[in-house]
Amino acid sequence: MQQIRPTIAKEDIICAETVAGPNALVVFGASGDLTHRKLLGSIFQLFAQNLLDERFYLLGCGRKKFSDEDFRKAAQRSIRENSDFVSTKDLKAFTDKLYYIDGDYGDAGFYERIKARLAELDQKHKVYESLVFYLAVPPFLYTTIVEHLGSAGLACPEEAWHKRANQAGC
Numbered sequence: 001m002q003q004i005r006p007t008i009a010k011e012d013i014i015c016a017e018t019v020a021g022p023n024a025l026v027v028f029g030a031s032g033d034l035t036h037r038k039l040l041g042s043i044f045q046l047f048a049q050n051l052l053d054e055r056f057y058l059l060g061c062g063r064k065k066f067s068d069e070d071f072r073k074a075a076q077r078s079i080r081e082n083s084d085f086v087s088t089k090d091l092k093a094f095t096d097k098l099y100y101i102d103g104d105y106g107d108a109g110f111y112e113r114i115k116a117r118l119a120e121l122d123q124k125h126k127v128y129e130s131l132v133f134y135l136a137v138p139p140f141l142y143t144t145i146v147e148h149l150g151s152a153g154l155a156c157p158e159e160a161w162h163k164r165a166n167q168a169g170c
Contacts, residue, residue, distance in 0.1 A: 020046075022055035022127045024118065028145055029136035030060025030071065030100060036078035039136060044079050047094045048087065055125045060100040061114060071100035097125075105137070105144055111152035118154070 025043065029035055046052050060071055072095040079094075080086050101117050103110030122128050133149065135142055149155040 022053045023130040031062035031064035034136040041082045057097045111148045
């Protein structure tokens with residue numbers, strides 16, 4: 001009987017994972033269950049597979065009072081509990097890129113503080129307004145958060161659009 005052996009030719013590769021560009025992930029609901037059970041572990045896996053740029057950072061936003069260090073410790077616990085294999089070295093390197101800010105989602109001042117913190121972290125990590133917002137909150141909060149992001153100039157920072165237009169030669 002002829003033995004069947006799987007092969008992969010160059011033309012068989014349909015999808016190749018590439019490293020993301022430098023960016024910041026801003027997670028609303030960062031102290032909540034969804035973030036700790038699912039999101040942090042998934043992002044950690046991307047980090048461990050070297051699929052995140054070395055300048056990547058995550059700013060967690062939530063109602064619970066946490067310091068950066070408290071958030072990092074909680075993230076380490078969650079990742080260990082919800083992942084199969086966790087390298088201590090990778091976990092430390094990943095959680096060093098996590099930050100946290102607390103506040104009330106309905107308070108405009110919270111978004112101004114987020115904006116200031118992002119400016120500080122963008123300088124530190126050299127990301128410069130390449131932001132991804134993730135809402136790990138109940139749907140009734142979506143409108144509130146999105147409207148406040150817009151009012152604070154975070155949804156579409158005009159400077160970022162000018163930078164992109166100038167870089168493209170417009």
